[in-house]
Every structure is written in structure tokens, then in C-alpha cells.
Amino acid sequence: MDAVPTPADAAADAASTALLTDRYELTMLQAALRSGAARRRSVFEVFTRRLPEGRRYGVVAGTGRVLDAVEAFRFTAPQLDWLSDQQIVDDSTLAWLADYRFGGDIRGYGEGECYFPGSPVMVVEGSFAEAVILETVILSILNYDSAIAAAASRMSAAAGGxxxxxxxxxxxxxxxxxxxxxxxxxxxxxxTSDLQAGFRYGIPTAGTSAHAFTLLHDSERDAFTAQIESMGRGTTLLIDTYDLGEAVRTAIEVAGTELGAVRIDSGDLLMLAHRVRRQLDELGAEKTRITVTSDLDEYAIAALGTAPVDGYGVGTSLVTGSGQPTCAMVYKLVARSTSDDPDSPLIPVEKRSAGAKSSRGGRKWSARRLDADGVAEAEVVGTGTVPPELADRQLQIPLVLAGRTVGREPLADARARHLRSREQLPMSATQLSKGDPVIPTEYPTG
Amino acid sequence: MDAVPTPADAAADAASTALLTDRYELTMLQAALRSGAARRRSVFEVFTRRLPEGRRYGVVAGTGRVLDAVEAFRFTAPQLDWLSDQQIVDDSTLAWLADYRFGGDIRGYGEGECYFPGSPVMVVEGSFAEAVILETVILSILNYDSAIAAAASRMSAAAGGxxxxxxxxxxxxxxxxxxxxxxxxxxxxxxTSDLQAGFRYGIPTAGTSAHAFTLLHDSERDAFTAQIESMGRGTTLLIDTYDLGEAVRTAIEVAGTELGAVRIDSGDLLMLAHRVRRQLDELGAEKTRITVTSDLDEYAIAALGTAPVDGYGVGTSLVTGSGQPTCAMVYKLVARSTSDDPDSPLIPVEKRSAGAKSSRGGRKWSARRLDADGVAEAEVVGTGTVPPELADRQLQIPLVLAGRTVGREPLADARARHLRSREQLPMSATQLSKGDPVIPTEYPTG
Structure with missing residues (x-):
């Protein structure tokens, strides 16, 4: 292998997800390749033992990113050289990694679907070797993205329309x-305000302006004038750099009553929104909208429900999962073939030592049972045959079949699925107060 | 909408940091280019108004990554095309962005340095245009990395050696x-267990094995044998899949008393560590180390201080900042030239409307004052001339001069700086209980 990285190598490294992996995945792989057990057909399940404290439902997100990451899980020459130099794995393991590409199956909850404790949100099936090394990157993606989606869902429910x-x-x-x-x-x-998210995923982008822009100019009037001249009257002016009442007057003097919106970023937002609304209306700017920002979370959004506010900007609490910056999803071996012959039958396996960390063996299906009114009443998780009455309520869909990605979908579909899934939950799902999961998880026996 | 990223997209994304930017940075830029104010010499300061609740010090981290990000802040043709298609900025702004490269100065706290409320941890100086658009990516890096470093510092203090x-x-x-x-x-x-961190930054990597590896085999003995045969006797065996006492016996039978270490990942770690230590000693494996993992944070680590534990593996609480997953660092315009002539004098500027969000104007220096015993007693932050007695205690170092990176350093230097900086704080800095910042921030007048 060439030790000098070329631009093509650099590009390949950037595109490769193969080292977003814990070291022990590769050393386990080496040991299993040597013992022969690496060939055993294995079923790994992603699930969580509990929701974050007080949360009533979880939201699966990141599924599409997992599909990208699995496709990009290829070891580049510089990566292999490094693994060799560091003596992390031996030569025969390196040779195996050099040819790696996932050839198994992945099923899982559609992106945006709600989930509950025990929900088998993703199931990865293949040889132990090919499936075990995907653990870290799959969990990274699902744990972070789902934590953000759970917080976002609470906020969007709190925001009404x-x-x-x-x-x-x-x-x-x-x-x-x-x-x-x-x-x-x-x-x-x-x-989103994040241009990269717009560029990469096609998410609509939005923005207003910062206090620095006002402070840059000799007066607030100069700043507003500069912004209107550049962005037009439909823009959003930031009005809390100096005095709010004066800023509103200046804004309408400069922009006229066609001003798109004003943003309030500090202070008692509830009171200020009312005051600014009244002032805008008095000035004839009845259609000028009010956007509020400033450490909003789902509780603050709910509290502003009766305020004359037209939109919310949410920062810190969204990207940190509103107190729950990760999920507790794990990636557990739940079944494997009985011998190194991958065609031998699958048997369930489970860790037995510690109560809180025990797992349920066996490859699982899951379904959401509805009551007569079409409201979800249980998450049903089982092994074996799916009861006929739940057959059309199954939650797992095929994502990868024999290494081929089949589950890619537009982000809009995930967005629509989430709304559908949340609307089907009992109404108390979107209560913000702490509570138990809004539906129980049932494990039918036999 | 819903475009699927290709490997080439991923590589381009990785090469450029330019779109890791809020939309409003670019629209403010456009308005300021049009008004002429974009040429005003501007000083932006990164600081935090407060530490996370109860924390006694903060730790600056990410400085080296900021330097990389500023160098990589170049707009690629596909990015410019996208900005144009989306009509985010006009053609003259696009032309300006196409030529962008930061040509100003950046000073800041050395990476690893402790900081306090008001510490000017980074100062970016240049034209408004060139400095304002770096806001988002600089804050992203410093806010995340510093949050993690603060948690890590508490944990490393709690772990003793x-x-x-x-x-x-x-x-x-x-x-x-x-x-x-x-x-x-x-x-x-x-x-770290993270191979990419080893590959990219040269951080030592480590790992043990997972429950899946034990469950994959027909017996725990088979699994241990496979691991020892592959990794040698110096490896770490995971002993809590079934019965701990049995696992220790099997481990020593298989590996002999030269076994490197065992890992306990569940249960009452304090009790189990004592029990396993005793058993290992009775079996003659007095040098076999015990590593514990399982939802450890700084408090759990401190509580295990008297246990016969040789090392800790820390996961969730580290990467989520142990309850504080971000810092509250902001990027504020604190001074600008008086006119569009960049050579006109700088004047301090500050937001005035809301108490909690106000800022102190002026370009600041800072120094850590020590007492007669060499223990830190105050963070001194001022504008104007540095008092001679503090001249050699200044905290900001040059990072970028006229666009040229001058502050790059090996990661080991940042690591050494952190240790030095923390050791210079009063001893109560590393108390884990909630408290005020361990030294006050002073703003000398005149």
C-alpha cells in the first residue's frame, strides 16, 4: 500500500465511515475469525430498555443516515495502513476488512416512527463478522438523531401549528x-438556520439578523435601513438591541407597514410579545409577524401559546435534546446459528447476569395494536409467528436486503410518518409533564 | 429536496467548513457589503456570561479544530451554486464569498486553559465581513469541545491517577x-475506544470485548479461549455475561495468572470490584487488573476511589458533558471602527436592552492573578493597557496573524497546559459538589 495519501485517498477517508468504530469491534472480529465463530449467522437488535425519564414516547430518527453510513463502511488504504501500523488487528483480519462490504439484511422502524421501551427499532442480520462491526456507527446515529427528534416532536406539538x-x-x-x-x-x-443542512438535505433555511449587525452601524435606523435595502421589506428585523419600543417605531418608519417580521431575543417574551403586537397594530403593521427566540424549550413554547407570536426559533434546547442529549439504544446479539455452519438453525441468546442490563433473546417482530377508535393501545413485541390480527400493524420495514439498500426514502416521507404516528397515540402522549410511556410494551407468550 | 449525498458530496463537505454557518451570517454580510459597513474593522469576542450551574471552572477545548475550520472556510463551486439557486444572497455577495479567505487576526486562550465567566477565550479581529461569517462554526466547535473537556477534567480529577x-x-x-x-x-x-480519533489525532486507542462476543460462542470458556488465542494473555476479558464468580475462575483457568485485566460492566461495581479482586488474588492473579464501566460519571468514579479498581471506561456521561452538553459561549461584536474607513479608530459597542444578555464593550485582555503561593486568585479582564504586574500572566496567545495560522500545536501541549492550569487553581476547584466559580472575574476600572 502507498504510504503517501493522495487527494483521492483524502476524499475516500472523508467519505468512509469505517473507523467510526470502537476498537473492540475489530479485535472481537479478529478473535472470531480465528475461532471460526465469525461465520455464525447472527441477529443484532437495536432497542432501548427505557425512555428518558418522564418521556412518553420516543421518535426514531437517523434511519436514512444509517443507510448512508452502512454503504460508506469501506476501509480505505490509509485506514488499513494505520490499523496495521498500530497493530490493532492482524494481517488476515486486515485482508478481510479490505474486502468488507455489508451483505446482510437490515429491517427497522421507518424513520419518524414513534417507539417505546423494548421496540426493536432496527434489526441487523448477517454473519457475526459483518454485523458486529456496524455496532458503533449505527448506535451513534440512532442515539443522537432520535434524541433530537424526541425533543423536536415535543416542541412541535407544543407549538400547535x-x-x-x-x-x-x-x-x-x-x-x-x-x-x-x-x-x-x-x-x-x-x-433551519444551518446552511449545510439546507445544502445536504434540502431542508428549508431561514434567518433574521444578529445584534452585531445593529451594533456595527452608527444607529439602529442605519442598520434597519441597510437590511431593508438589501433584503427587502419582507425581512425580519431584530428589535431588542437597545429600546424595544423605539426599535418598533423605527422599524415601521424605515420599512413601512409591509415589514415582514420582527424578532425579540431577550426579556419577558410573553409580555413583550403582547406589547410589540399592540404597538405594531397601532402603527398599522397588522400583518407584521413576531418571531421570538431566546432559550426556548417545549415548556416555554407551550407557555407562549396564548401570546401573539407567529413563530419560534429554538436553539440550545433542541440540539441538546431538551435535557436528554442521547438515547439509551443498545445493539445486542439476540440470536445466532447453533454452529459455525451459517445454515444451522438460529437460537436465541441473552445476557443473564444483571437484572437491569438483561436482554430478551430471539429475533423479534413488533406491531402497534390499535383500539376500536384507531388509537394506539400497545406496542406488541414478540418472537415467532405474528398473530394474524397484527399482521398489517407491523412496524419493521425492509431497509437493506442482501447488502442492497431498499429503504431509502425522501425526508418528507419520514416527516409525514412521524406526524401520522404521533397522531395515532393517545392524546396524553404530547402532555409535557413527566409520565410513563403512553402505551405499554407487551410481550405475548407462546 | 431530499438529495442523497454521494461519496463525492461527503468529501466536498469534509473539505469545506463554509456552510457550517447560519443563514443570517450571509444575509447580514450582503446588507453590510451594500451599506459599506462591511469594511468596518471589527472585534468579535467569544466568552460566556456564566459557567454551567454549579461548575467551578471551564476548560477551553477545540482551539486546534477552530484553526483547521478557519483554514477550510472556503466556498466551493457547488456550494456557491446552491446559494445562488436558493437566492440566499445576491451575485455581488456570491462573488465576494468565492474569494473569501480570512485575512484577520485571532487571539485566544491556549487550548486546555481553564476559563471563567467573562474570560475572552477567543478574539477575532478583521473587517466585519470577514469576521462575522465565522461566528457559527467557531461557536459550534468551542461550545461542544469545551463542554466535553469540562466534564472530562472533573472525571480525571476524580480518578486520581x-x-x-x-x-x-x-x-x-x-x-x-x-x-x-x-x-x-x-x-x-x-x-479512547474510537478508532477515528486515533487515526485522525493520534490519541491512544483501547478496547476490551462485548457481551455479544461471549454470547456468540457455545460457552463462556469457548469465548475466553478464542479471545486469548487471538489477543494474547494481556487482553481484558469481560466477565459479567453470566455468573461473575464462575467467569473469573474460567478466565484464570483459560488465561493463567498472567491475564491482563477483567472488565465488569454491570451491577454494584464497588462491591463486585472488591469481590473480584479477592477472588483474583486467591487464584494467584495478583497482577490482573480490574476495569469497570457502566454508566460512570465523575461522582461514580469518586465513589470508587477506595475500590480495588485499576481503570475506568466512561461513555455516555463523557460525550454528553455530564449533564452540561454545551457551553453558553457567545460571539459578540465588542468594538468596531467609527466609520467605513477601516483605519478610523475603534470604539467599544455593546447591547443594552436586557440585563441578562448585555455585554461589555471594548477589546479585552485577560490575565490570571496568582497569590504569593502561586495559586490563582482572580481572572482579571480589562480593556486598555495591561497593568505591568499582570503582563506575564496574560492568557491570550496569537493563533492567526493576518490570516496566517501561527497557533497550531501538538495535542500533547494542550493536555499539558490543562493539567498546569488546573493545578494552579485553588484546590476546591476539583470538588465535585456544586459551587461558584473557584476564582472571581475582576474588571479593573480606569
Whole structure:
């Protein structure tokens, strides 16, 4: 292998997800290749033992990104050289990695679907070797994106029909922020401030202006004038740099009553929204909208429900999952073939030692049972045959078959699925107060 | 809409940081280019108004990544085409962006340095145009990396001299995880499980094995044998899949008393560590080390201080900042030239409307004042001339001069700086209980 990386190598490294992997995946692989057990057909299941405290439902997000990551899970020459130099795995393992491409099956919940404790949100099936090494990157994506989507879903429910703009990039890792925009869009946000999220995923982008822009100019009037001249009267002026009442007067003097919107970014938003609305109306700017930002979370959004507010910008609490910045999804071996012959029958396996970390063996199906009114009443998770009455309520869909991606879909479909899924839950699902999962998970026996 | 990224897109994304930017940066730029104010010399300061609740110090991390990001802040043709198609900015702004490369100065706290409320941890100076558009990516990096480093520093202090392994990749965005490993290493962690962090930054990597590996085999003995045959006796065996006592016996039978280590990943770690230590000693494996993992945070690590534990693996709580997944760093215009002539004098500017969000105008220096014993007693932040007695205690170092990066350093230097900086704080800095910042921030007048 060539030790000097070429531009093509650099591009390949950037595109490869293969090292977004814990070291032990590769050393387990090496040991299993040597013992022969690497050939055993294996079923790994992604699930969570519990929802974050007080949350009533979870939201699967990141599925589409998992499909990209699995396709890009190829080891480049510089990566293999590095693994060799570091003596992380031996030569025969390196040779195996050099040819790696996932050839198994992945099924899972459609992106945007709600989930509950025990829901088998993704199932990866293949040889132990090909499936075990995907653990870290799959969990990274699902745990982060689903945490953001869960928070976004609560916020979008709290906002009623008012639009939410995701603007948290500055409070999250720069790449995580892009994925956060995507997850928020799946869970009901209307737009993002993050240009990369617009560029990469086609999410609508939006923005206003910052205090720096006002401070840059000799007066607020100069700043507003500059913005209107450049962006037109439909723009959003930021009105809380100096005095709010004066800013509103200046804004309408400069822009006229056709001004698109004003943004309030500090202070008692509930009171200020009322005051600014009244002032705008008195000035004849009845159609000028009010956008509020400033440390909003789902509770603050709900509290502003009766305020004359037309849209919300949400930053920190969105990109940090509103107190729950990750999910507790795990990737567990639940079944494997009985011998190194991959055609031998599958048997369920499970960890037995510690109660809280035990798992249920066996490859699972799941379905959401509805009551007579079409409202969800249970998450049913089982092994074996699906009862006929649940056959058309199954939640897993094919994502990858024999290594071929079959589950790719437009982001709009995930967004629509989330809304459908949430609307089918009991209404208390979107209560913001702490509670138990809004439907129980049932494990039918026999 | 819904475009699927290709490997080439991913490579282009990785090469450019220019769209890791909020839309409003570019629209403010357009308006300022049009009004002429874009030429005004501007000083932007990164600081935080407060530490996360109860924290006694912060840790600057990500500085080196900021330098990379600023160098990579170039707009590619596909990005410019997209900005044009989306009508985000006009043609003259696009032309300006096409030629963009930062030509100003950046000073800041050395990576690893501790910081306090008001510390000017980074100062970006240039034309308004060239400096304003770096806001989002600089804050993303510093806010995330510093949050992780702050948590990691508390954990490394709590661990005393025992080594900490970062193993949280699966609980964080896959790229954030790599940066988290880096930040943890700066703040005292010994190694990471994340191969990409090893590959990209040269951080030592480490790993053990997972329950899946044991469950894959027909017996725990088979699994241990396979691991020992592949990895040698120095490896770490995971002993809590079935029965701990049996597993320890089997481990020593298979590996002999030269077994490197065992890992306990569930249960009452304090009790189990004592029990396993005793059993290992009775079996003659007195040098076999014990590593514990399982939802550890700084409190759990401190509680295990008297346990016979040789190392800690930390996951979720590290990558989520142990309850504080972001910092509240902001990027504020604090001074600008008085007119569109960039050579006109700088004047301080500050937002005035809302108390909690107000800022102090003026370009600032800062220094850490020590007492007679060499212990830090205040963070001194001022404008104007640095008092001579503080001249050699200044905290900002040059990072970029006239667009040229001058502040790059090996990661080991940041790691050493953090240790030095933390050791200079009053000892109560590393108390884990909630408290005020361990030293006050002083703003001398006149």
C-alpha cells in the first residue's frame, strides 16, 4: 500500500465511515475469525430498555443516515495502513476488512416512527463478522438523531401549528448540528438556520439578523435601513438591541407597514410579545409577524401559546435534546446459528447476569395494536409467528436486503410518518409533564 | 429536496467548513457589503456570561479544530451554486464569498486553559465581513469541545491517577464522538475506544470485548479461549455475561495468572470490584487488573476511589458533558471602527436592552492573578493597557496573524497546559459538589 495519501485517498477517508468504530469491534472480529465463530449467522437488535425519564414516547430518527453510513463502511488504504501500523488487528483480519462490504439484511422502524421501551427499532442480520462491526456507527446515529427528534416532536406539538425554526448550530458540534436540523425537520420543524443542512438535505433555511449587525452601524435606523435595502421589506428585523419600543417605531418608519417580521431575543417574551403586537397594530403593521427566540424549550413554547407570536426559533434546547442529549439504544446479539455452519438453525441468546442490563433473546417482530377508535393501545413485541390480527400493524420495514439498500426514502416521507404516528397515540402522549410511556410494551407468550 | 449525498458530496463537505454557518451570517454580510459597513474593522469576542450551574471552572477545548475550520472556510463551486439557486444572497455577495479567505487576526486562550465567566477565550479581529461569517462554526466547535473537556477534567480529577478510557462514541453523533475523544484527551483521559480519533489525532486507542462476543460462542470458556488465542494473555476479558464468580475462575483457568485485566460492566461495581479482586488474588492473579464501566460519571468514579479498581471506561456521561452538553459561549461584536474607513479608530459597542444578555464593550485582555503561593486568585479582564504586574500572566496567545495560522500545536501541549492550569487553581476547584466559580472575574476600572 502507498504510504503517501493522495487527494483521492483524502476524499475516500472523508467519505468512509469505517473507523467510526470502537476498537473492540475489530479485535472481537479478529478473535472470531480465528475461532471460526465469525461465520455464525447472527441477529443484532437495536432497542432501548427505557425512555428518558418522564418521556412518553420516543421518535426514531437517523434511519436514512444509517443507510448512508452502512454503504460508506469501506476501509480505505490509509485506514488499513494505520490499523496495521498500530497493530490493532492482524494481517488476515486486515485482508478481510479490505474486502468488507455489508451483505446482510437490515429491517427497522421507518424513520419518524414513534417507539417505546423494548421496540426493536432496527434489526441487523448477517454473519457475526459483518454485523458486529456496524455496532458503533449505527448506535451513534440512532442515539443522537432520535434524541433530537424526541425533543423536536415535543416542541412541535407544543407549538400547535406555529412554525419552528431550528437555530442551534452554534450550541452543538458542527456536524452534529447538521444532523440535528435533519432530525428536527423529521419531527415537525419547518426550517433551519444551518446552511449545510439546507445544502445536504434540502431542508428549508431561514434567518433574521444578529445584534452585531445593529451594533456595527452608527444607529439602529442605519442598520434597519441597510437590511431593508438589501433584503427587502419582507425581512425580519431584530428589535431588542437597545429600546424595544423605539426599535418598533423605527422599524415601521424605515420599512413601512409591509415589514415582514420582527424578532425579540431577550426579556419577558410573553409580555413583550403582547406589547410589540399592540404597538405594531397601532402603527398599522397588522400583518407584521413576531418571531421570538431566546432559550426556548417545549415548556416555554407551550407557555407562549396564548401570546401573539407567529413563530419560534429554538436553539440550545433542541440540539441538546431538551435535557436528554442521547438515547439509551443498545445493539445486542439476540440470536445466532447453533454452529459455525451459517445454515444451522438460529437460537436465541441473552445476557443473564444483571437484572437491569438483561436482554430478551430471539429475533423479534413488533406491531402497534390499535383500539376500536384507531388509537394506539400497545406496542406488541414478540418472537415467532405474528398473530394474524397484527399482521398489517407491523412496524419493521425492509431497509437493506442482501447488502442492497431498499429503504431509502425522501425526508418528507419520514416527516409525514412521524406526524401520522404521533397522531395515532393517545392524546396524553404530547402532555409535557413527566409520565410513563403512553402505551405499554407487551410481550405475548407462546 | 431530499438529495442523497454521494461519496463525492461527503468529501466536498469534509473539505469545506463554509456552510457550517447560519443563514443570517450571509444575509447580514450582503446588507453590510451594500451599506459599506462591511469594511468596518471589527472585534468579535467569544466568552460566556456564566459557567454551567454549579461548575467551578471551564476548560477551553477545540482551539486546534477552530484553526483547521478557519483554514477550510472556503466556498466551493457547488456550494456557491446552491446559494445562488436558493437566492440566499445576491451575485455581488456570491462573488465576494468565492474569494473569501480570512485575512484577520485571532487571539485566544491556549487550548486546555481553564476559563471563567467573562474570560475572552477567543478574539477575532478583521473587517466585519470577514469576521462575522465565522461566528457559527467557531461557536459550534468551542461550545461542544469545551463542554466535553469540562466534564472530562472533573472525571480525571476524580480518578486520581487511575487511567480513564473514553468509550462514548455510541452515545454521541458519530463525528461529535471523534471530537469528544480529542477533548477528553486534552482534559486528562488516557485513551479512547474510537478508532477515528486515533487515526485522525493520534490519541491512544483501547478496547476490551462485548457481551455479544461471549454470547456468540457455545460457552463462556469457548469465548475466553478464542479471545486469548487471538489477543494474547494481556487482553481484558469481560466477565459479567453470566455468573461473575464462575467467569473469573474460567478466565484464570483459560488465561493463567498472567491475564491482563477483567472488565465488569454491570451491577454494584464497588462491591463486585472488591469481590473480584479477592477472588483474583486467591487464584494467584495478583497482577490482573480490574476495569469497570457502566454508566460512570465523575461522582461514580469518586465513589470508587477506595475500590480495588485499576481503570475506568466512561461513555455516555463523557460525550454528553455530564449533564452540561454545551457551553453558553457567545460571539459578540465588542468594538468596531467609527466609520467605513477601516483605519478610523475603534470604539467599544455593546447591547443594552436586557440585563441578562448585555455585554461589555471594548477589546479585552485577560490575565490570571496568582497569590504569593502561586495559586490563582482572580481572572482579571480589562480593556486598555495591561497593568505591568499582570503582563506575564496574560492568557491570550496569537493563533492567526493576518490570516496566517501561527497557533497550531501538538495535542500533547494542550493536555499539558490543562493539567498546569488546573493545578494552579485553588484546590476546591476539583470538588465535585456544586459551587461558584473557584476564582472571581475582576474588571479593573480606569
Amino acid at each position: 406555529r412554525p419552528l425554526i431550528e437555530m442551534g448550530a452554534r450550541r452543538a458540534h458542527e456536524q452534529a448540528a447538521v444532523s440535528a436540523s435533519r432530525a428536527a425537520y423529521v419531527a415537525g420543524f419547518a426550517a | 487511575r487511567p480513564l478510557i473514553e468509550m462514548g462514541a455510541r452515545r454521541a453523533h458519530e463525528q461529535a464522538a471523534v471530537s469528544a475523544s480529542r477533548a477528553a484527551y486534552v482534559a486528562g483521559f488516557a485513551a
